[in-house]
Amino acid sequence: MERREVLKLLASAAVLPALTPDAFSMFRSIHAGLAEAPGLKALNSHQDATVTIIAELILPQTDTPGAKAAKVNEFIDLILAEWYDDATTARFLAGLADVDQRSEKLFGKQFVDCTNAQQLQLMKVLDDEAAVARKQQATAEAISRKPAIAPLNFFGMMKKLTLLGYYTSQVGFEVELHKSIIPSSHAGCVAITGVA
Template sequence: MNRRDAIRNVALLLGTAISASTLSALEGCNPKAPENYALKAPETKSLLAEIAETIIPKTDTPGAKEAKVEDFIVTMLNDCYKTTDQQVVLDGMKKIDAASEKQYKKPFVDITAEQKTALLTEIDKERVAYNKRDNKKEGDPTHYFQVLKELTLLGYFTSEPGATKALRYVAVPGKYEGCIPYKKGDKAWAM
């Protein structure tokens, strides 16, 4: 199975489609590419951790912070995304902080969980409108929040806590069972 198929399968497992731009970025991963040190800055990683934790908060299962999703996002952006796409995400993170300052007079990392959720919900509505707009052109960048959400989900559900605690996980299945009863509320299976 190639990387694209594996990631598409994870996307289907999560009940979402990963955008073509993210799939394209993941196919072009190059861990020897020059690093964008702005992504590795402590304040950037701190903001990424808060955004990811707001998307996947800790409940009875670990949240995105415990899964260290921010490290995954930084690695993926550095290794797999073009410099222009990295800048779109960095600029988007600045927009999130600016919106927080404007609305709550505090940086995003300092506002309450409810305020973070409300702010990201509004940004997600902006993302949906951006994706549905009529004046789309070939080559338009993917909305920064689309990238952040997709990488958060991918990072979380492929992490040890996400795969073993949020999903059902069998390390070494004993046999193939083509039909397993599903009860409402059961967790999805990890791959």
């Protein structure tokens, strides 16, 4: 199988359950050839850049730091390399490639090269699709009682990992949520005014 064919295959989430071990190992070797992002184990530099931008669009810098400052991309790389099973990681990376395919089709360039408005337009589509997929997955898992280790939809995975990576980082925990490991006080039921 040619590299181009593999990438095409991976970009099409629909065929992923049929991804053969052969195709998968080829994907891995292609991927290994591209890996040049220093310190990262699963994402190459282009994938890392795309993940970093999407994460920051989900949880942007405001008066507090956003996902990029919290290095959510590094957490996502760790999960892809060491926590997800191979099929789930492949599904994530295929979804990431699909983002570029869509932006190429819509705007004639890769996602990272799009304008902020273009990126937001595509993100809205992805988020709407993820909402539908989430409901379908919940229904299916309620029947099978076998929950998957991650959302089946790419953007669902991306959002869940971004939130987890951000709010469990020191920045997210201390700066955004104002939490401390040892609370300054404890009480059962207090009015929020007066706490601030």
